[in-house]
Amino acid sequence: MRRPLRTHGYRAAAAVALACALTAASQQGAQADPQTLTEVQARLQSLYHEAEVATDKYNAADGKVTAQEKRLSAFHAQIRAAERKLTRLNSLAGATAAAQYRGGGVPAELQFALSRDPGRALDNAGLALQAQQNTQNLLAELKTTKSALRTRTDEAAAELERLRASRRAMAKQRKTIEQHIAEAKALESALAAKERARLADLERQQSEQAQAKWESTGILKKVGTDATAAGRKAIAFAVKQIGKPYVWGAEGPDSYDCSGLTSQAWLAAGVTIPRTSEMQWAQLKHVPVEDMRPGDLIIYFSDASHVAIYVGGGNIVSAPRPGRYVYESPAASMRILGVVRPDA
Template structure:
């Protein structure tokens, strides 16, 4: 079976699950057992390195999101500083105009000039204007003081945002180093293997996934699951399925390559809902639902550190971007330890 035909079959399986057409099996076909103790040890080392890389990738993505947010805040504050400075300049010009007017009258305050007037009519008619002018002058002074205080606060905010931005950029670089080191170490282990050993390594991975999926299904986890996809959920699932076969690349969010949370966040963006970029933030900020209540489109968070996420497509299956060196695929939803299920939509 070629790759294109394989993707079509997977798409058909998922589509029938979403539409409520029964699919005959929840689990992947049982792979033939492979026994090789030294290779199994290598597999575990590679698996652990990639999981550590996945956790560091989440930290990298989060630091990148925070850095972008801080950059946007800095732009906003800079605009406020410019507007505030322009306002202060305008207020100073108005205050200067009042001072120049007083100078032209010989330096006497308007009240004194009015009191020395020989005309009662002029005094009475000018009293109201004098009061209005006094209030206007006081308003200008008060507004000038407020604008100056605002400007000081904006400057303080800008400094704070710059410090936070620098800290997030340092976190991002540190996470990037850790990711590249872990992936390089795992790849070095894989590169030492012969082609036949690499094939057996893949077989060992599938065996483990099969065991975990069977264990999960035998626990009765899906016994009372009856959730049906919403329209948005169907759109998110359809998007994820279309990405099957594309490469995993850490830090990527499409359109040609994805990491795990890049896939789930883009799937829901295609459905019209913006969700957090990282699996840990998806866990922290999205509403949690019980496994028995999950429905196609929900996100399944894996491992204790929430370092992996997949999109549930129904019938005990999920679509995910597994790790470097692997392509986006459909797998058993219970093939890894489930930490939580979260729902990107509230309906």
């Protein structure tokens, strides 16, 4: 049985004049123009969509920084290992030279001339020279390797700083949108209870109409009804998160953003997938909507900025947006871009 649709977000900048007009209309007992409410709804939806896009970009930037930090750390470890080896070889070379000095430092040619067994002396001298030459070659090679590692480390450090700057820019953009969200919430609060109910009603109607239109195509007779074993585990995980709040960049266990929920759901099923909805759309296998099955991920909007897990019966489970909670809703309540399959 399908659960009732919960209201999504109300997305808009804080249009003070509009808020005042709506409040005044309520105080006078007049009903706000439905067209005006539709415009309010559209603005609010637009703002929260921008917020989700910003979150996805920040998550992607943060992932690149983390990967580059690990790469830089590996370079530092390689340099330390090369330095330890150089120190050890230099010490051995020094000990060999000291031993030769204590032995009188007799040149190989003189050892050959004075030896009772010239052949053996020649062999020993050749081996000593070869060992010395090999040591010098290895020292030179290690110094070259260390120098190359330092160059690569410097380049990696510069790239890390660039990525961190990009992440800071994403964080700044996200903060700006968060301020807009606060303004949107202020606008939402300014609406009288009756007006808020009408706004929610409009959204429910639009969602139901979109779902009805989608189902009228006969799509639910075409899509699969059986999930794979991994898909069932992913769905079970997602369903258990229902009621937990949406939080920017969260991956659980107490809160999630949209792609944080889907990536953790599939991780619980033993499958690692990309962290963001854009990367999930770009890297996972695409399947036609009519061929999707429970456990598949539905990607929404032309910029792939939202994702949900299909749980069957025409419904999805998703983390919708700031101020809302993980919930189950009709799959076609938002504009579908396509479907991807994690366990392909």
